[in-house]
Amino acid sequence: METEIxxxxxxxxxxxxxxxxxxxxxxxxxxxxxxxxDKIIIASSDPVTGAIEYLGWIAVHVAANDVAVAGGEPAWxxxxxxxxxxxxxxxxxxxxxxxxxxxESIGASIVGGxxxxxxxxxRIIVCGTFIGPLVSDRYISSSGAKPGDRIxxxxxxxxxxxxxxxxxxxxxxxxxxxxxxxxxQRYIKExxxxxxxxxxxxxxxxxxxxxPTEGGLLGGIHEMCDASNVGFRIYRDEIPLRxxxxxxxxxxxxxxLKLLSSGTLLISTPEKEVDILIERLRETxxxxxxxxxxxKNPDERILVSKEGERRVGRPIRDEIWKLWS
Amino acid sequence: METEIxxxxxxxxxxxxxxxxxxxxxxxxxxxxxxxxDKIIIASSDPVTGAIEYLGWIAVHVAANDVAVAGGEPAWxxxxxxxxxxxxxxxxxxxxxxxxxxxESIGASIVGGxxxxxxxxxRIIVCGTFIGPLVSDRYISSSGAKPGDRIxxxxxxxxxxxxxxxxxxxxxxxxxxxxxxxxxQRYIKExxxxxxxxxxxxxxxxxxxxxPTEGGLLGGIHEMCDASNVGFRIYRDEIPLRxxxxxxxxxxxxxxLKLLSSGTLLISTPEKEVDILIERLRETxxxxxxxxxxxKNPDERILVSKEGERRVGRPIRDEIWKLWS
Numbered sequence: 279m280e281t282e283i284x285x286x287x288x289x290x291x292x293x294x295x296x297x298x299x300x301x302x303x304x305x306x307x308x309x310x311x312x313x314x315x316d317k318i319i320i321a322s323s324d325p326v327t328g329a330i331e332y333l334g335w336i337a338v339h340v341a342a343n344d345v346a347v348a349g350g351e352p353a354w355x356x357x358x359x360x361x362x363x364x365x366x367x368x369x370x371x372x373x374x375x376x377x378x379x380x381x382e383s384i385g386a387s388i389v390g391g392x393x394x395x396x397x398x399x400x401r402i403i404v405c406g407t408f409i410g411p412l413v414s415d416r417y418i419s420s421s422g423a424k425p426g427d428r429i430x431x432x433x434x435x436x437x438x439x440x441x442x443x444x445x446x447x448x449x450x451x452x453x454x455x456x457x458x459x460x461x462x463q464r465y466i467k468e469x470x471x472x473x474x475x476x477x478x479x480x481x482x483x484x485x486x487x488x489x490p491t492e493g494g495l496l497g498g499i500h501e502m503c504d505a506s507n508v509g510f511r512i513y514r515d516e517i518p519l520r521x522x523x524x525x526x527x528x529x530x531x532x533x534x535l536k537l538l539s540s541g542t543l544l545i546s547t548p549e550k551e552v553d554i555l556i557e558r559l560r561e562t563x564x565x566x567x568x569x570x571x572x573x574k575n576p577d578e579r580i581l582v583s584k585e586g587e588r589r590v591g592r593p594i595r596d597e598i599w600k601l602w603s
Numbered sequence: 604m605e606t607e608i609x610x611x612x613x614x615x616x617x618x619x620x621x622x623x624x625x626x627x628x629x630x631x632x633x634x635x636x637x638x639x640x641d642k643i644i645i646a647s648s649d650p651v652t653g654a655i656e657y658l659g660w661i662a663v664h665v666a667a668n669d670v671a672v673a674g675g676e677p678a679w680x681x682x683x684x685x686x687x688x689x690x691x692x693x694x695x696x697x698x699x700x701x702x703x704x705x706x707e708s709i710g711a712s713i714v715g716g717x718x719x720x721x722x723x724x725x726r727i728i729v730c731g732t733f734i735g736p737l738v739s740d741r742y743i744s745s746s747g748a749k750p751g752d753r754i755x756x757x758x759x760x761x762x763x764x765x766x767x768x769x770x771x772x773x774x775x776x777x778x779x780x781x782x783x784x785x786x787x788q789r790y791i792k793e794x795x796x797x798x799x800x801x802x803x804x805x806x807x808x809x810x811x812x813x814x815p816t817e818g819g820l821l822g823g824i825h826e827m828c829d830a831s832n833v834g835f836r837i838y839r840d841e842i843p844l845r846x847x848x849x850x851x852x853x854x855x856x857x858x859x860l861k862l863l864s865s866g867t868l869l870i871s872t873p874e875k876e877v878d879i880l881i882e883r884l885r886e887t888x889x890x891x892x893x894x895x896x897x898x899k900n901p902d903e904r905i906l907v908s909k910e911g912e913r914r915v916g917r918p919i920r921d922e923i924w925k926l927w928s
Binding site: 279283284287288290291292293294295296298299302303307308309310312314315317319321322323324325327328353354355356357358359360367370371374375377378379380381382385386387388389390391392393394395396397398399400401403405407409411 | 604608609612613615616617618619620621623624627628632633634635637639640642644646647648649650652653678679680681682683684685692695696699700702703704705706707710711712713714715716717718719720721722723724725726728730732734736
């Protein structure tokens, strides 16, 4: 959604101002922090309108990720399932079973929601809300990154997009064997960052967290730096990319750093905490890398590679759109 | 949604069982009660797919009502707005302004959500979630009605349906003047039961609350009695109906007791508390009536009128469908 529409229409009026809203609706903010007397809960709503395969699985994880990056435990999920009247029982059952499996995999409970046949939708969609209590005594915002902080990445970059390409544009992948393609297709499901986000939140060592989605890793870093009013310097060679991601992106000519990257967690942390934090995050079994640092000048947004340094702008659209359009 | 599908598919698997879920998803349950350490919050999700006029207003109130009947303060709202790509700015603006006005009218804040243009919807829809803290030390369920309880009704019955008929089937209302029709059309907006529900919850005097929607007052009483495993005896002449509702329903041949009734609150309360509770509820300026009592036998569902007693079954569909189909 365009920032202009959000600012001038959607976020123009927001009901009553309440003191118990610690973080509310705003551009680039994906979760709310709400005070229940002396406790804080995190809530986030996300629709999934684009997915056909893994719809239930994806719906649960994208909303859960948004709660976890704020330092909340994604505990309670309320899905609204809307289906065209022609939807068959098996299709609904598949979505519900996937939601169950996804919720169970992160220890969450489905506590409400709504299910409806309606001719206002052309295919089955899920609008879900995750709610949960904080895992530590403070919530973490994407706006907390500070100059001098180190930028950590947990999880390989661009996996979600790689998986979608391997599934939907298989015919364009002439140099990959069947086995590699099948493996890459499974990346679509590896989108949860709840475990590392909770470890990071509990550690008390992070200044900001964010989960890059559209616009990929670079989009995510820009968003975090916009919210924090800082800049960045990142090192191309430090960014964790799977071989298959590199090869698939090369074949279809997309930039893996600007490609759908759910499943990657971005962390901004003070330099002195880096080693201990990396050690704790590695307990998840996921790849953890220090890829660069936060700088004071918000206009300084630099990617360093063997070819030298270059300024990188915010991706206008995700690279996946090159293939979809 | 059919009970069979809910039981066998939607509520079959619900992720992990968690001890902090005091009331979770289930047939006839419209809200979740969740434990945040020693506090309890209420959450409820509701889509509005059918409304064109007052969409934003209705979306906020229907979700808020479901939180309030459980004894929660509807404090924080997260709307997901989905629009066809052709939706113009004014239409979105109207929905957002109505949501703001509705939220402000009940002291709530819009704290998150999501806005998206998508070709998966054929008209603008809102999927909203309300969350809020309890206003007293316990949550109220629709399943708490006890034999001997008195049934109170707050707010005139069938107003929502009357308003919709006055707007959409005006041509069939030959015996009503323009002024009465215009007045009846405004009933559509009088759907909030937050104020009386909160007063009732704070009083500590109620055993169960419910807000009748589809199937009208009778549908709502059946739902409450099903959930509580009890029966009822209600008195036709005690049910508060506006003259315009009686006249409009007569003209189009629908039963006002089985007609859309958002804006009506149903309460089940011990006999000894009735007088004090009625006094407190009248502070809202709304009509409050004792219309009958809860009986032990779940099969005893009786409507008493001048013509005598008769058993009343659960409405299969709301009366409004007679006109829509």
